Amino acid sequence: MLNVLVLTDFSNAAYHAARYTCHLSRSIPVKRIILFHAYQSVAPVVLSTVANNASKEELDREYTDMLLDMANQLEPESHEDTAIDLLTEDVQLDEVLNEICQREHIDLVVMGIGSDTQASERSSNAILVPEKASCPVLVVPESAEIQNIKHVVFATDLRELESPAYNQITKWLDLFQSKLDVLNVDEEEKEFGAESFFEIKELHNWLDKYKPEYHYSNSKEEGNAIVNFARNHKASLILSLPRVRSFFSNLFHHSITKEITYHSDIPLLFLHEA
Template structure:
């Protein structure tokens, strides 16, 4: 069974991400972990040790969290009847990133699916701070769902790559799994700058071609463009349902996606975005 972590702050955005996950994996046996973390707004050691305990604030927050998660599970099971899906409720007095790290050590997750913004998300912020921290720290793929995105099967997957990494089977497995289950086509997009691929890049491209041999895929090369512009232009020509990247040191990922303003990166992210960590062990 797949283990899928669904962080929630009970916002519409997190509900939207949960619905996407339940729909995406509807034909697979899954354990869904519904996670809500809570901490007082004022979060320092002295306050935690004295004030919060004496006024019962932590107990009240725990009770609200537990009730919220229980209500959420009932809401999911009422809308989506699926005997292959099991839900586990977790309410934790912790920050989201620390709780995810601790959970992952106890039970490795196959995916984390979450909304791109929290309950207080602002329109001009591309990813909420929680999403950014989770992506940076996660040991498993993170699937971020934009606000208001209604589920559509990811039939067309866009995978930008500079072919600078030697792809491993485990790195591309999430792409292959989704493509197989959804009968998707994967578009591998490379931006060239007037130079032929190096010997190393060509070798990595051929390795990727081999790893994708069980799925429909096509390689695209676009000349002399900013990568974000290339992605945006490709989306205009082909209805992409899922954007995928491997978060490796050689990628433009951190420079591109950890900016706070949409205008700073030059395009709107309007499709689900799967980020695969590069620190996977070799098969």
């Protein structure tokens, strides 16, 4: 069963991501949902009543009370066997995230991205957290419908992937048991010719058991291509294994960020190759 760390700054977007996670616990096996607030993190508190000069003990009590109130609201939406735990620490999120994930045996980190005045900052966090995290990260737009994951789009650039990467992909596809579309994005303009033969064959060897539909795009704007494809095919989740920052920077380029933040209802699950 999964342990899920939900990052919260007590914003509407964070609360929506937590609700989404609770609903998810009804369709996949989630043992624990940990609501985590880092009050000196890259995602600052927006709804705190604590004075700036409050002591660490006062801050801990205040934020724990806020987390408890949040947990009480969320409990009816989660599976009855899923525990909701609370965690608040005086830390910089990006410096301790992996330590917390290791300590708490986290399988998935969840964060929200919103459409309010702090949207641009959360967009930066949506790049930073998946890059820093050693485990999968689910980014949930505030406009995302709270629903079961029924249709996954797996976006890939057809580079050669090792077995650990495919093990990650199949683990989550096995959990979701959803319809699968595979979108191959030709970012290097290989045009899916002989040079891509091995990668395509390997992709089929690993994924054909899910009976996916395969699609190809040679768009130079891969972020736009992925998001637009997922939207047009009414996907409920985009899954990807971005290797380098350029993918994140492109996917969360200003125009794409605006689409995701203000218009898209598609959560994004970022996996890692090892």
